[in-house]
Amino acid sequence: MRIDPKEFHVHNLRYIIRSAAEDDAKTFSEVRLQIDGETEYLDREQGEAFIDESGFKKIIKEDTESINSLLLVAEVNGRIAGFSRCAGNALKRTSHKVEFGVCILQQYWGFGIGKNLLEASVHWADSNGIKKIALNVLETNDKAIRLYKKYGFEVEGVLKKDKILSDGNYYNTILMGRFND
Template identity: 65%
Template structure:
């Protein structure tokens, strides 16, 4: 669990904290909205929908699992983004977690994704996790540069991995950060 942390960026006050079961309803609606705002994520709006009970189970599971971390960002009295680190129960992969993040488009540019990432990296390092991995769309230059600033390196390219609304195929960049 992560204690609530306060940030102020460009006049916006927001907090980052561990997700709580009470966030489930808002998270379900938030994820649906974010999926409809950008093609940088894997899902189109409504795909792989997670309902309130699904988020309740996910939050409970992540809270109980020391290899998982579910964070939310809160601004102006509502959730505006979230991130997850998910580890594996398999021993050969027990040293690593996969990171994913999403933020409402209206709140881009306030360092919310950066601070969700920073909090996750600090948690991983303090928890003895050696490797963080993530996937990012090749056209998401801002995200790639952010990940690089945090020590992530390109480990590979999944060619023609996604087809977007324009009907064209795009590559996925696989990135990883190893902490000694």
């Protein structure tokens, strides 16, 4: 699906939250690769599960045409600074829910981009009959956990020793969900 673009001004940074377009595919691939190398909060290391331009074109097209998926970008000066995705599916038993994920280039952390992508996604879900938004978050990502709780997400479970990070230690993944009854 698509949403109307919305402009934000935070700490002298102007950005737009909008639906992804097929023209974004090449930049999407580059930005995702860069983000994967900037943080260990995500599942992938840089270069793993790489999606090229044609792969992103397919994802963007499918998400735009789907009634229960949403792919958003945060655009700064015509360049993607981050993105979020609510990935739904057509299976009858799980078509009421979406999986949420968000990625922001590190240089744009602290400008409310993640919060505004989340807020737009929650509004879209609530307005389109989505009953559950599910997400996974690394236990050490306290800022994200606080934000998710602020928007009504609750802890549903913990996957123990789910990730091994560069320090050689294992970390838990927290499963969270937001319900729209």
